[in-house]
Amino acid sequence: MAASPLHPPSPLARVRLEDVVAHDGAAAPAYAHAVGALDASLALRGAAVLELPAADAAVVRCALESTRAFFRGRPAAYLYRAGRTLEDGELSPACMADAFRCLGKAARAALSAIARHLRLRTDVFSHLLDDAPLPVNEVSSSELLVAYSHEQLQSGQALMGCRRSSMPVVDRGFVTLVASDHPGIEVCDTNGHWYLADGGSGPSDLLLLTGRALSHVTAGLRPISQYRATNENRASLTFRLMPHANAILDCSPILAAGHCIRQIYQPVPASQFMDDSCAEVHVVSSHLEEPLESQGNFVSDPSLRSVLSDPLCGAFLEDAMVLQCGHSFGGLMLKKAIEMARCTICNREVDSTSLFPNLVFGHKQL
Known part of the structure; x- marks a missing residue:
């Protein structure tokens, strides 16, 4: 989708998901270039853009369309987790299982690329994640937030004239992927400047953000993304890749790779880390x-x-x-x-x- 004058091109690196997927030829120039561009964008701008292949893009578009149809123009949100059984009378938007698999695959690929750039094995964080696919009767710790937001636009005003959310968001997981059918996510860069991160994006693009868990297991080498959503007529999918409840978050791979780590980055159970993060968000x-x-x-x-x-x-x-x-x-x-x-x-x-x-x-x- 071409950027309009009201939605200037994003300064973020745009990389194809296919180029950051680890494979036998992982040292190929295209892979190395994509991994470097992705990491540099995260370090300097707090976000990056992943371009989905055609088949995955079709799944995301289907999920966004079903989100609008499900909420029927009423602002609302629905939290989907793979493996969870619907309660009696509970309804879910269509395509959620497919969207969850699609975004989960992309999130894992991004996490592997980040690990590679830190001179770590691409699967170094895999043991902290849910099994893929999930065992029978097990509910995923990762989550997909399906939301529809709406604000009456006056005199044809678009995003730049809307009221912005005053509350920045910091996610607790490893990485977050956001897909939407209309721009509306601002990110704070390392200089403290807010910018429209998805101004030139479409439903085939995913906005990649990093969370607290990733910052902890990389001993702060990868900063935490800070973002906020603008209030607008938009459907969105927000996938958060989370550690499983029994995981222990520690920095031993970072230390083994020769990086310096601060004393504050001690091993911590994921359940405790999540609880502490919730408490900190509440205080702020x-x-x-x-x-x-x-x-x-x-x-x-x-x-x-x-x-x-x-x-x-x-x-x-x-x-x-x-x-x-x-x-x-x-x-x-x-x-x-x-x-x-x-x-x-x-x-x-x-x-x-x-x-x-x-x-x-x-x-x-x-």
Whole structure:
């Protein structure tokens, strides 16, 4: 679908799903290029676009059309999990089982590509996921949120004139894929700028985002995507690839691959990790709903402290500088990054002449 003037082309990398699927010739130039482009887009822009092959695109289009028909123009949502038995009288939109399989396959391929770029085996995270296919009578931990949103548009105004959701979303799983029949997802890049991520996308494209679980098992080497949906007349499918309940999230593969890991990334049961993530989201949501004058003491909250702290040593940032890759450092960690000429988070090259102050942290010398 061509981008309209109201929906400028997305700055994200667009890669074909077929090019990031691991295979016997995984070192082929097309595969290496696609994996590199995907990872770079996630690191710098917080998202990427996967182009589905024709057969999978047809499944997604069918699911989106059935979503509109199921909700019949009424804003609503339905959560689908493979293996779950419908309760008496419960109805489900059509094509959900096929859409779940299609998006699940794409999500696993993206996770494998991310692992490959970190010098890990492509299947290194597979043991943390549900079996595919699922055993009989087992319900998937991954989920497919089917939703229809609607807002009356006045005077033919499109997306840019609509009211935006004020609440950013951070997912708890490994990766999230979003398909929709109309643009409406904004993503925050590493510089804190929000942009329309799916402006030039159609039902054949999937918006790829990364979650907390992936950030944890990669020791923070892969940042968490922050996104928000605009209120608009649109049907959407949001697939979240989640760890199974008995998984243990740890960074041993990252350490074995020679990457540095911070002490905070300790092994944690997936069930506990999910519960802790829910609690953190609740705290942040409650804070955002408070009047501004009541938010003065929120700096003591661990989640905000992590935002205001050095990403490696955990100390509050002082005279923070922003690197070309978007990561911020201060004090000794900034000195180390300059000496190494590499960002210690994403390993990208650092040019000391291109640093600029991070004003969020009240820089002393401008």
